[in-house]
Every structure is written in C-alpha cells, then in structure tokens.
Amino acid sequence: MIELRQELADLHRLLVTAGLVVWTAGNVSARVPGADLLLIKPSGVPYEELTAESMVLCDLEGKPVQDGLKPSSDVFAHAYVYRQRPDVSGVVHTHSTYATAWAARGEAIPCVLTAMADEFGGEIPVGPFALIGGDDIGRGIVATLEGHRSPAVLMRSHGVFTIGGTPREAVKAAVMCEDVARTVHIARQLGTPEEIAPADVDRLYDRYQNVYGQGVR
Amino acid sequence: MIELRQELADLHRLLVTAGLVVWTAGNVSARVPGADLLLIKPSGVPYEELTAESMVLCDLEGKPVQDGLKPSSDVFAHAYVYRQRPDVSGVVHTHSTYATAWAARGEAIPCVLTAMADEFGGEIPVGPFALIGGDDIGRGIVATLEGHRSPAVLMRSHGVFTIGGTPREAVKAAVMCEDVARTVHIARQLGTPEEIAPADVDRLYDRYQNVYGQGVR
Amino acid sequence: MIELRQELADLHRLLVTAGLVVWTAGNVSARVPGADLLLIKPSGVPYEELTAESMVLCDLEGKPVQDGLKPSSDVFAHAYVYRQRPDVSGVVHTHSTYATAWAARGEAIPCVLTAMADEFGGEIPVGPFALIGGDDIGRGIVATLEGHRSPAVLMRSHGVFTIGGTPREAVKAAVMCEDVARTVHIARQLGTPEEIAPADVDRLYDRYQNVYGQGVR
C-alpha cells in the first residue's frame, strides 16, 4: 500500500510539471488491488504539500475508511467509475486549458492527428453537464466512454476525466489529451484540418496498442 | 509581524511561479491584524530581491510609517479597499495576460465553467478606467465588486485586482482568475461556450465555499 | 561510440527543455561515423530515464544489432533517410505544437521572417500522409526535401522531421522550426504577413550559412 501511496503522490507532481493543473484543482486516484478500496488526493491541499501519507483511503462509495484528511470532492465520480469498470485501476481529473475549452463549447476533438489515432483510437468525446456531489458525473463518464476507444472524456462546461489500466496510464491519457486538444485547436484557428480515414485510424491504433513500447516493464 | 512579512514575500514569489507577473509589475498587500496598517511590496524592486524586511509598512491612507523603501505606487488603491472593506485582509494586483486582455476590451468574463461558478459565483466584472495615484482605482474596485460575489475585478485598460479574507486567498483568486480568463478566451476563439444556468451557479458556489477543502487549517 | 551515445541522450533532454515533446513522443537519431549503423531512442521510454546506454544500435534497415531495448517505432523513417542521404548524420522527429498544427492543415509555412530565410532558405514544405512501419514516411521526407533548402519537413496529419549534418544541427532545425511555426501562426491570426522577396531570401540564407557563428568549433 505504501508504494501505491507514493506512486500516487508522484503522479500528482507530474500533473504540475505537465502544466495541467493550477492551485489545488485536479486529482488522481488509484484502485487498491484486491480490495474494494481506492486512494485519492485530499480536498483543497496544495500540490507541494502532498505526501504518500496524505492520500485518502476510501471505499468504492467514496466514503473515507480512516480518520484524517477529507478526500477530493470529486471522489464520487472516481468511485462510480471503479464500481462500473473493473478493468480501470486509475482515474485522473483536470481542468487543463485546451481540453476544457473544447468542453466549454461542448465539442468533441476530431481525430486529425496520427498521435490521436495512436492513443485515442478516434475522437475524444463530450459527456453531459452534471453537478458534483453524487453519481451524475461518474454516470456521464462511463456512459460516454462506452461507445469510444478513447480513455479521455470532455465533461461539458467542466473539464476532463481520463481512465487507465494503471494510474500512470490515466495520467498519460490526461497529458496526451491536453497536447492534442492544443494542437487541434491551433490547427483549426487558421483552417480545417482533414480527418484521418477510419481504416487508417484503425491501423494506427492497433499498431500503437500492440507494437509500441517495450512490452510489460 | 515578521511572520506576516515573510508570508507576503513568499506570496510574491508565488505570483512569479504562476506566471502572472513580469519584471517588477504586480504586487500583494496584507492588512496588519489589529492595527490601521498594511504591508505592501516596495516600488520597482525585482521579485528575486524581495525579502520579509523589504515589505513596506504604511497607514491606511497609503503613507509609509517607517524610513526606507517607497511603497508600490498602487498603494493608494490597496489602502482604499482596506478602509472600505473591513472583511478584506489581502489585496493582489497583476497585469496577467489573459485577464488583462479581457480588461483591454472592457468585457466581463462570462460564467461558462464550473470552476468559475465555484470560485467566483458568476461572471468576473469590469471596473472603470481610472488613473493611478489617488482614490479613483480603489473606488472603482469597491464599487464594482459590490454587486458581485467575485473576488476579482478587471480594471479597464489596466489589469486585475483581487481581494481575500487573507492575502493567500487573494493570491488564489488572482491565479484562478488568469486560469479561467485563458480557458474562456480559448473556448471563445472557435465558438460560443454556453453559460451555466444561474441556479446551477448558485449550487456550485455554495458547495465550493462550504464543503470543499479541509475546513480551517 | 560512448561519446555519441551520451551526446544523443543529452540532445533528447534538449527537446524536453525546448518544450517540443510530451511524455515519450519524439526522438533523435545519429549516424555512427564510418559504419552502416545508427543510434536511436528506445521505444516508449520516458525522457527522464534515458541514458547513453539505453540508446539502441540498429543497422540502416532499422533492425537492432544488439540485444536489449526495442528502438523507436519511427526507426524505419530515420534509416531510410540515412540510406538515401549520405550527407545527413542526424535526424529528429517531434509533434511540436505549432509545426504539427500547420501539418494538420497540410499547409507549408511561408517565408515571412528573416530568421526563416536564414535557417530554412525559404518555406518549410509539407510532405505526404504516410503510415508508420515501413519506408513510406522516409520516402515522403526525402522526396519533399529534395526541392527545398529547408532541413525541416511537415508530414501531413502527423508532425515534423528535421535533418542535419550532425545530430545537434537537426535538433537546432527542430527548435527553429517550432519557433517560426509559432510566430508565423500568430502573425497570421490578425492579418497577412508579407513574404520576403526571393532575392533577399537568397542573400540572407547565403550570409547565415557562411558568415554566422564561429566557424568549425
């Protein structure tokens, strides 16, 4: 557990380095292997004060199971995703600038870059407007991602949620999502970038998911 | 007093880290608890040279009460706010890029993001054009903020002022103001983001002000 | 060889510092002097873990010639360039934001800045859309650069490739390409910058290539 706590603290620092978060906004969570539990960022604590110990242990309803700091107020969305998606062990939420700008317009990011085909296997979709505090956001995330290969979803008027088989993969999806959101925005400012043909998207996605990288490390 | 001086020097460094200021522009002030006094950045001193000792002690008319460095030339605006608003103990002024761009057009930032509803409880309003050196800027700040929940005001053709119950809260408002100014600008470049319904803004604002964070720390 | 390995690892870090890459995207390769071999970044390894030892030695068909890490999946494009262009000893590939935005629209960057005339001797051209994994990308790079003085080519819907007489020169071209891609994009947002007359482009290019700098260092 201590290793997972430390990894989670380190991944939060990665959000800062990548420029995805300001002040105390944004959070990463991890499913605890072999238990109906998750770890998540405490609410409203500055990134530079986060430690392995400050990560908050909760059940899969989002309720803390130990005394101490309160969990992120986004915990209910994370918990819902873990309940519905046993394949997911990491969830990230940010208000990263360009992705959130697409979300504010309620517009999906079209697949116009090979890097998007690689990582997202198509467009990055838009989920519904939903209020914080119950299952509404989680429901919107899960329902929207069902019809897509994308591990990222733009929640309308709000920000981005990403999922992964590990917390690190979810962070990678958050970083890549902001990167393509920015590049496609800038491309669109002076014209209309062409979409990649669906068959080519399939080939790129398949290759990247199966050939890229060093295999299990 | 030395702790407050040190905190103020540290908060100035936060403005630099957050990318809100260049060269010697921008300043933070703090009300001295239990006295009709304030501390503020000295005029024209580079951020990397600021120390606890270099913060300038002034009365609430903006007049320095000790020999030494001259206060920021914005001191009269800060002093006016402290005189009129006993609930305010921190004031920040910056020319942060995106917020100042909205100010240059004299346009309020509409509430199209849940993060804006959380922190600002609605739009970020625009105050009048006013010249430096007397009470005009302070008057513009106080009058404009009266009709809003926002702790930030865009002063026309000039920049941003933010207020807070503590200096740190005022800095937070300055950071969040630039963040949403940037995101809403970028959203607007390619379309018109939808405003959040007033009842939802109220719910989000209420929750964020009362439920978010760890309570008094 | 160990010096070349170390230089290559250091040049990868330069891509990060210059803001041209995120996560594990992007790569630099170097021709091994006096041998039909190249060194290249391993596939999917984070930049902060790269060392001289982790650079992968391959033949000029892109096949690794030692046990260990797998090479970047872009190795075939690099290898093709080295086979066809004996004058090239360094190749860089990135998805840097502004250059990739021009690539997404399939639009060449017009020569409207003296800095572009200096380094690129004219426009930065666009190459074809090509899938990864064989010689298609390499063929597109070599064919497109044939008619231009530019050491950079924008590969449609994909990103940038740059070449150089040394790996460092190729990295320089990648840095300058993103810089002018950004500046010309921003100039174009509010009007149409004038192109530099071809005769002046020739004069600037000639002077920069022959007079600038300290000669061989």
Added chain:
Amino acid sequence: MIELRQELADLHRLLVTAGLVVWTAGNVSARVPGADLLLIKPSGVPYEELTAESMVLCDLEGKPVQDGLKPSSDVFAHAYVYRQRPDVSGVVHTHSTYATAWAARGEAIPCVLTAMADEFGGEIPVGPFALIGGDDIGRGIVATLEGHRSPAVLMRSHGVFTIGGTPREAVKAAVMCEDVARTVHIARQLGTPEEIAPADVDRLYDRYQNVYGQGVR
C-alpha cells in the same frame, strides 16, 4: 570592465529566463563608459556557454579590437545606434514571438494598456525592412525611434530592437515589449480594445518615468 562583462553575461541569461530567445538568436550589447567601444554577445554561441570573458569588445564601427570570438552578426546595428545616440548605453535585439508577429505584419502596437503608456509613452512603432551586415538596420532603428518616446522598435519581417540608458533598461524594455505585444494581440483576437486618450497617456508616462521605483539605486 570585468563587472560590465559579467553584467552583460547575466543579462543574456535574463533573456532566456524571460522566454524571449531560442537557441543562439538574440543579443545584448553595452557601451563601455568613457571609451568609443562596446561589448556584445559572440556570434552563434549557446546561451548556457556565455561567460564574462566570451563577450566581444568592438569599436563603434562594429570591428573587434581583440583576438578571439567573432561578435554577433548584428553588431553593426548596435554600433550605429551608439554612434548616433550618445544617450544610449544598452541595446537589445530579439525575435520574441508576439513582438515579431506584429513586425511580420508591419503593424505598430497601439497604446491600449496603462502599462504601455507607463513604459512606452504611446504606440510601439514599426521600422523598415532592412538587410543585415551594414548600417541599414541601425539607420532604420534610429530614424523610427526619433518620432516616438518608445524605447522599442519592431523591425519589419525581422524582430525587435530596444534601447536604454543602461543595458538593464534595454532588457527591461525588451521584456515589457513582448508582454504588451502578447496581451494586446490576445485582446485583439476577440474585439477591438479602446486606445487610451493622449492626455492620459502623457500623465501615465510622466508619472511612471518620474515617480515609480526607488530613485537611483
């Protein structure tokens, strides 16, 4: 002389920190007090290798007066300015992104911000297109600045030159020029910012030049 050399090396590092330069582009020079000499950056040397010793001593025709590194190829423009303007003791040249974008369109930056009135006393003007290597660029700088209070001039299709009573003041002007170039660009993307009335520009300029700061330090 060694103090001036060290100050010049440090000011070059400030250009990097402020994000005004990439690779080896950009340079700062200083008039040597009481002599017809200047110090300037060597040509094509990376910023991280610059030392007090590597600064190149030249006469006011731009000719090096010691063996060693070649001066920046922009030395003739700097030298011309020192010959014509005895009040100037520092000159800076950059291709900073937003200022250069205005220069590429050949458009002056209108005075729509109080910070511009403070530092530039009006618009930032555009100078002619001129080729490097003789007096043409210097002549364009001096002629354009004659009719303006601005210490910065946008050279068409090229970049920015700034002047100052000290090298540090010229660097300040370069930093402020990029800052207002960026803010006004962004303001203009979504509308037309109002210009500040000339009488108010005069009041702001006068106050900033005479009241701001700590006096001679």
